[in-house]
Amino acid sequence: MKTLLGNKLINAIAIAIVAVFIIVLLSIWQNQRIQDTGEGIRHTNAVLSQSQEVQRAAMEFQLNVKNFLLTGDSSFLDTAGHTAALLPQKIDSLRDLIAGDSGQRPLLDSLQYYVSRSHVVLERAMRMSRAGDFENVSALIGDEARYGYSHRIQAMIDQLETGQGRLLEARRIANRRRVTALQVALWALIAGVVVLALFILRKIRADRHKDRRAREQLRRLNRQLEKKVEVQSTNLRSSENKYKTLFDKSPLPKWIYDDHTMRFLEVNDTAIRDYGYSRDEFLSMTIADIRPPEDVAALVDDVNNVRGKPDAFRNSQWRHIKKNGEIIDVDVTAHAIEFEGRKARMVVVKDITDRRKYELQLQRLNIDLAKRAAELATSNAELERFAYIASHDLQEPLRMVSSFLQLLQKKYYGKLDSKADQYIHYAVDGAERMKALIMDLLEYSRVGTGQESFGAVDTAVVMEEVGNIFREKIIGVRAEVDIGPLPVVFGDKVQVTQLFQNLLSNALKYHSDQPPMIRIRAKEQLASWLFSVEDNGIGIDSQFFEKIFIIFQRLHNKNDYSGTGIGLAICKKIVERHGGKIWVESAPKEGSTFYFTIHKKGKT
Structure with missing residues (x-):
């Protein structure tokens, strides 16, 4: 009973340790979630900062161009050119930051469009300025500032920053909620551990009281058990006689061997008939004598492994040798028994030679099937790679052919005879259809290989x-x-x-x-x-x-x-x-x- 109480105390300590471990894991998990939210907040701030960089670059470009138009100072034009070169890089950086936000990508596409169109308008204004058409330059710049692409660029950036602002606020709120949830969960677990400890201590005191009563009852039961053992011993002798009859008349080979010497102690009639050895021959051999020589070492290891486990029930497959030299595959079931005062094991044997042959045939078929499946998978993968590479590499020369054919059609259509126009039309149409075929083939090859x-x-x-x-x-x-x-x-x-x-x-x-x-x-x-x-x-x-x-x-x-x-x-x-x-x-x-x-x- 002391052992029982000690086990309960150990269990209580183990439960407390598990609870503390859960608290630590929960803290780590929730802290990771908070860090993830913080990372999201930093990412949103980076998006806002980059959007301001884009806005400043766009405004700086427009301001320098306008200063050039107003003053004619070429230094403003040089600065504008430098800013125009940096602006696509800044927009690409912003695009990389919002790559995972499908709702923001259309805004960025519109922003990039308006920036490019604004450049076109300002470049037009510079050409007009160089031509001396200052009146139209002033009107163009004024209209562009009030209603044109500059106004739309600002609107796109405002929408982008508004969306990121909402996302930033949502992430901050989520972060606060997770911190609160972590605190509540930790306090709840701590309270649970305290309540569990109090409950276990009370339970241990109650068990001690039951222990004293149980000992008295155990002494009474022991006296009653001694009387029952005497009766059951008589019944056991009767059962042993029945058991021996079942052992001898079993349709499966059975034997009993000594757990230490591995010598046969008893065999039934079926084993004598199936293996060809007489009873005296069996009783003069060990179980190693009916094994192929190459299996004896494994048999010894198996016997030594189960020797110290009297309750071990062994079910395994071996090879046995009959007296005529035939080797058979068998399914062996063995369990520990007492036989004439010795530690022994009783063995039941089932011949599975035919089943084993079928299993080996099936295994070979499965190996062959797996090999063929692997070869087919490799062949399919190579075909897909070939289709991808072929269609990808064909695009560049086809693009050049298509471009020059379109230029030829645009420049000479109507200037040659009708046959020439018809031939050019056929060539352009064929190039376009070939381009469509290659693109579709490329798309087909990507299905199943995408990541x-x-x-x-x-x-x-x-x-x-x-x-x-x-x-x-x-x-x-x-x-x-x-x-x-x-x-x-x-x-x-x-x-x-x-x-x-x-x-x-x-x-x-x-x-x-x-x-x-x-x-x-x-x-x-x-x-x-x-x-x-x-x-x-x-x-x-x-x-x-x-x-x-x-x-x-x-x-x-x-x-x-x-x-x-x-x-x-x-x-x-x-x-x-x-x-x-x-x-x-x-x-x-x-x-x-x-x-x-x-x-x-x-x-x-």
């Missing part, structure tokens, strides 16, 4: 963004887009957006004479979400259901419908990367419905 992390993606927000992209097209073809409730999935937001964008683009492109009607729905399944994009367009013949998902496969003439035939191949690759599948149900002139699934918790 974007998976996370929660709200497909309702994704569809809203996609709808904004196609707003003019939707209005132009008088389309009706009906979007039902859409879920949050686990995936790559950029690729999920591209998936919906390609499917909606096809629904708008391949419409019939009737205004397009497009329905987008999602249905929850056991482990995934089932999405559908339904239209009332021209439809697809069933014989082309598989072909449309193959890269560069087109069902229509390029003059009838634009495109490179890679959009649905990209969709298929994106869906498969997200652990799902994509298919279509359609009929000519009856519209099409594209279905695809995305796993709720990513690819499995």
Whole structure:
């Protein structure tokens, strides 16, 4: 009982230590969160500081240009040139700081646009000044200051700083809340430890009282137990006789061996029949004698390992040698017993030779399958790298060809004969289509090799963004887009957006004479979400259901419908990367419905 009380005290101390450890971990965790919030605050301050740098640089450029226009002093123009060279760097630094804030990037894009346009206006003013047209210079500078790009630059910076100010305030509030939460949690844990200590001390005092009563009861029970042992000893002798009968008549080989000498002490009739040794031969051998020589060392180690564990129950696989030299694989179950006053172990043996052969065959098949899968993965990776490198390296010479062809068309169109104009048109059109093919191939090769992390993606927000992209097209073809409730999935937001964008683009492109009607729905399944994009367009013949998902496969003439035939191949690759599948149900002139699934918790 003293040991019991000591154990309880040790448990109490252990619980207190665990509680203190939890307090320390909680402090470290909350301190890290506070540091993270502080880092966010410093980042926001850096954004505000950089935005002021951009504003000062823009104003300094405009001021120096205007001073030059007013005074004609070229030193102002030199300073303006130096500032103009620094301004893009400052805007790029600001862009790097807000790279993770999608809401601020459009403001920065507008800011950069207005800065560049302001430079154009001021450069125009300098040219007019050099020409002596000071009256128009004064009017241009005045209008630009009141209503032009300078005013808009200031407005963009004000909006940027306002947004960052709100973010800074929110982070400061969050920081204060986390500090308060940490203090509350620490005090709550400390109070809990104190209450736990008081409870355990009270419990120990109560247990001591119970200890005294338990000792008296234990003495009474011991006397009763002695009487029961005498009765059970008689029953045990009877059970041993029954046990020996079960041992001898078992359909599986059984034997008993000495725990120290490993010598056979008893074997049943099945072991004698299956192994071919007589009873006397068995009793003159050790269990090492029926093992292949190379397995004996492992057997000795195993016996020594379990020798000091009388309650150990061993279930393992070995090889045995029959008297005729045949080696078999066996499943051995052994447990400790007392046999004629000796420490021994009883062994039950099951022949698993045939099962082992099947397992080895299956293992070889699995190894071969894994090898083939690795080779296939390597081949696919090499193909993707080849497609990426080929499409990337082809862009530069194609860009040069396309540029010079466009210059040729612009300069000589109408100045040569109609055949020459037609040839130039064919060349420009072919270069543009080749450019589109290369860009689509590059996009296809990037799917599955990108490093974007998976996370929660709200497909309702994704569809809203996609709808904004196609707003003019939707209005132009008088389309009706009906979007039902859409879920949050686990995936790559950029690729999920591209998936919906390609499917909606096809629904708008391949419409019939009737205004397009497009329905987008999602249905929850056991482990995934089932999405559908339904239209009332021209439809697809069933014989082309598989072909449309193959890269560069087109069902229509390029003059009838634009495109490179890679959009649905990209969709298929994106869906498969997200652990799902994509298919279509359609009929000519009856519209099409594209279905695809995305796993709720990513690819499995």
